[in-house]
Amino acid sequence: MNFDSGDSRFYKNDENENLICEINYFVDGSGMIVIDRTFVNDDYRGQGIAAQLVERVVELAREENKKIIPICPFAKGMLERNSSLYADVMG
Structure with missing residues (x-):
């Protein structure tokens, strides 16, 4: 799935502009990316979308x-x- 981005998040809306999914993050004072929220609409769960985010x-x-x-x-x-796949980015 291709995600839109903006305001420290990646997200996807459906054709009616209803939120399908999003992941929120921010960059802290030390320059690390902090992932603080992942959301997938109930109608789209179980499809691996959160993992894609x-x-x-x-x-x-x-x-x-x-x-x-x-x-x-x-x-x-x-x-x-x-962890073996993501060791290079784990803070």
Whole structure:
């Protein structure tokens, strides 16, 4: 899925501009990307969209040579379960 971006988030709306999904993050004072929220509308759950959102933030971190601090429980679990894949971006 291709996500839109803006205001420290990646997101996708449906054709009626209803929010399908989003991930919110911010860059803290030390330059780390902090993932603080992941959301997927109930109608779209179970399709791996939240994992795609986390992966998009990982891509951003790699592009900008930054580390990630996941405080969102979903993102934290995903990154920790797959720590060998994400060791380069874990803060």
